[in-house]
Amino acid sequence: MSSPLRLGIAGLGTVGIGVVKIVQKHADLLAKRSGRGIAITAISARDRMKNRDADISAYRWEDDPMAVAQAGDVDLYVELIGGDNGIARQSIEAALRSGKDVVTANKALLAMHGQELAELAESLGRVIRFEAAVAGGIPVIKTMTESLAGNGITRVMGVMNGTCNYILTRMESAGLPYEAVFEEARQLGYLEADPNLDVGGIDAGHKLAILSSIAFGTRVNFDAVEIEGIERVSIDDIRRAADMGYRIKLLGVAQITPRGLEQRMSPCLVPADSPIGQLAGGTNMVVVEGDSVGQIVLRGAGAGEGPTASAVMSDIVEVARGVRLPVFGQPATGLEPAQPARTAVPAAYYMRLELQDKPGALAKIASVLGDAGISIDRMRQYGHASDSSVPVLVVTHKTTPDAIDFAIEALPRTGVLVSDPVELRIEEV
């Protein structure tokens, strides 16, 4: 057997300690599968005195991750600190320049600076692997770069933020408003330190931008992702959508169109009986469509110690085996800058309107939709919300986002709405 692969791990939080535990628990199995031992030599985190839930006394402690990144007795630098810049980025660059390969779970960093890092790594003959960065334990990066390498990818979509999926499914099952479930998620420790990364759709947008790059051979471009979070999803919409056979999911969709690359992360309605509609709690799902393979559906835990460390370990074993792949599946210098395109693919839409209960109100709504070129598929009026208002639901036939924008702007001018109209795209999944 060749000499062991020596790891330097920076970041000993949820994921870092998970990796330490697997290295310790499965030393023999990992050595057999890799053809060489896997040994931790150096570690770093902020607080040396913290109880780590694993015995780390055998490893050399460094206060500064840069010392791990540049250590002579480290072959592979495992960055599990996080953050889209700062020490995570500096230490990865230092490790590459010191002749080390890198494994990371850092989706924010890859979404923001993936292209520069990939070019640096490849110019130095190094690899960066990041299976854990998208959908935690689900092996989507390897599936796309390796197993689907023979396919033209036509569409990638999925639910890629477990916290948002937990909030949305819990709102429905418990009949609780968004604010109450958000607080519950905070108590359970599901939210990122900055909760807006989760509920604002940013974390999921990072993941979608990474997948787009691999799928379409384009430079990762997070700024071009159209993002809307789940904050405006109300319990009313969840109930009404359910009545009509739908569930609301924070859904990411990326596809190449003749106008350019569409990437959007937004709350959408999906059929309740579809695989995505059935996805409950913190679970993730990624759907990839290829021109030869058809549709692939991957489902599993998108976060947490075990699942995320499992994905990190798969990268470590890949490096130990001597597998060397370009960061985004093809040489970084050959990745095309994609023309960003605003979503224009037509879809059906759900609209919830709170109307004054008076003669002619519905006719005015129908007239605005007609003027916008929107055809109504289904319309349902509910019991009175108050003495003077009534909720009306509309499901449109397929129409364009531009037509919907036109209608949403025009509807308040009818003078029959008692609150702002709500519209959500219905995605075919």
Ligand SMILES: NC(=O)C1=CN([C@@H]2O[C@H](COP(=O)(O)OP(=O)(O)OC[C@H]3O[C@@H](n4cnc5c(N)ncnc54)[C@H](OP(=O)(O)O)[C@@H]3O)[C@@H](O)[C@H]2O)C=CC1
């Ligand atoms: N948690 C999850 O389920 C998932 C996480 N990820 C990604 O994995 C990475 C790690 O996440 P996670 O383990 O949850 O994060 P944690 O917050 O649990 O851990 C972060 C670790 O980094 C250490 N750290 C922070 N700043 C510094 C610094 N300046 N110098 C040295 N060490 C530092 C912390 O030290 P100390 O412990 O002393 O405070 C801690 O050990 C992130 O990129 C995250 O996005 C990806 C998928 C899922």
Ligand SMILES: N[C@@H](CCO)C(=O)O
């Ligand atoms: N905050 C993320 C963690 C995993 O990336 C989520 O909820 O999915």
